[in-house]
Amino acid sequence: MARTSALDALHFALDRTSPVPLYYQLAQQLEAAIEHGALAPGNLLGNEMDLSTRLGLSRPTVRQAIQSLVDKGLLVRRRGVGTQVVHSQxxxxxxxxxxxxxxxxxxxxxxxxxxxxxxxxxxxxxxxxxxxxxxxxxxxxxxxxxxxxxxxxxxxxxxxxxxxxxxxxxxxxxxxxxxxxxxxxxxxxxxxxxxxxxxxxxxxxxxxxxxxxxxxxxxxxxxxxxxxxxxxxxxxxxxxxxxxxxxxxxxx
Missing domain, CATH: 3.40.1410.10 (Chorismate lyase-like)
Structure with a gap:
């Protein structure tokens, strides 16, 4: 059985014509979801490959978006578990x-x-x-x-x-x-x-x-x-x- 992700219920609006990098757009929308409680502490984001396939983005783009939120302390990567929401600022x-x-x-x-x-x-x-x-x-x-x-x-x-x-x-x-x-x-x-x-x-x-x-x-x-x-x-x-x-x- 496939593991469900908290992201499955979210919609991401990415503007590919914008000068704003796609990784930054994705990171901002993920951060907003965390701040407003749509992604709660402990929620799993799933793996980068699934997310990149769903959004039509490259894995490096998704990885950069997630890493920016890891650096902010909003997400954490746990071995054997995946990427989880820690808390919102x-x-x-x-x-x-x-x-x-x-x-x-x-x-x-x-x-x-x-x-x-x-x-x-x-x-x-x-x-x-x-x-x-x-x-x-x-x-x-x-x-x-x-x-x-x-x-x-x-x-x-x-x-x-x-x-x-x-x-x-x-x-x-x-x-x-x-x-x-x-x-x-x-x-x-x-x-x-x-x-x-x-x-x-x-x-x-x-x-x-x-x-x-x-x-x-x-x-x-x-x-x-x-x-x-x-x-x-x-x-x-x-x-x-x-x-x-x-x-x-x-x-x-």
Whole structure:
């Protein structure tokens, strides 16, 4: 019996008259299928010969397309198994939005595990960000966000204590910003800093990475439409699975 491939249900539109190389067109369409969940982690792509026959492409063209995605970490070649989907890289627009909403809109199947939801005294940096006295009571949330069952980010958020009801069950079924909007809070603007560093041993274990692996970092203070700080977040993301998209405008 012939082994079925996850690619059997997909349609590829390759323009042979385009100046864009065929291998690149194929790689882009495979990557889009992975990002949108049409190809899920663990799916087999079948062998290069079958795919080249199906698409009317040469084996070197198919091999180059697959290798480009192997190099990106989206596919892996396993001896005796074949080429498999590993995971998709989350591409997030750089705007004031919820990671949960962005992942859900991209078909990434987000899930959340709440690690911490409690009231603590505000440290100096948190107090300054939220505009409250140092050591005054605030709420801290720590959550682990996954896509397709794989960890992608650790989120730490600090909020004023009486901002809204932060029920743990709801936090694990929706996004924080969506809860804010439901409570009548209108998010207006934010100040955000993006950086990078190496993972500590604890962070690497939590995110299923090697110790010292590259992490993206983000610090954000969000404000409502009255100018009040409503949230201060310090988040870390797996650089192997996460990217920010920038849209740049030219000044004339």
């Amino acid at each position: 989350v591409r997030r627009p750089l705007e004031l939005s919820s990671l949960y909403d962005d992942l859900e809109a991209a078909g990434q199947g987000p899930t959340t595990q709440t690690l911490r939801n409690e009231r603590i005294p505000a440290a100096a940096d948190v107090a300054a960000a939220l505009g409250v006295p140092q050591h005054s009571e605030i709420v801290v949330l720590e959550r682990l966000r996954r896509t397709h069952g794989q960890p992608v980010a650790c989120l730490c958020n600090y909020l004023p204590p009486d901002l809204l009801d932060l029920d743990t069950t709801r936090l694990e079924s929706t996004g924080l910003y969506r809860m804010m909007r439901a409570a009548g809070i209108t998010l207006h603007s934010a100040r955000q800093t993006i950086g990078a560093r190496s993972a500590t041993a604890g962070e690497a274990e939590r995110l299923d990475e090697e110790a010292g692996a590259a992490l993206l970092t983000m610090q954000r203070t969000a404000y409502d439409d009255t100018g009040r700080p409503v949230e201060y977040g310090t988040h870390i993301y797996r650089a192997s699975r996460y990217a920010f998209d920038f849209r740049l405008l030219v000044r004339t």
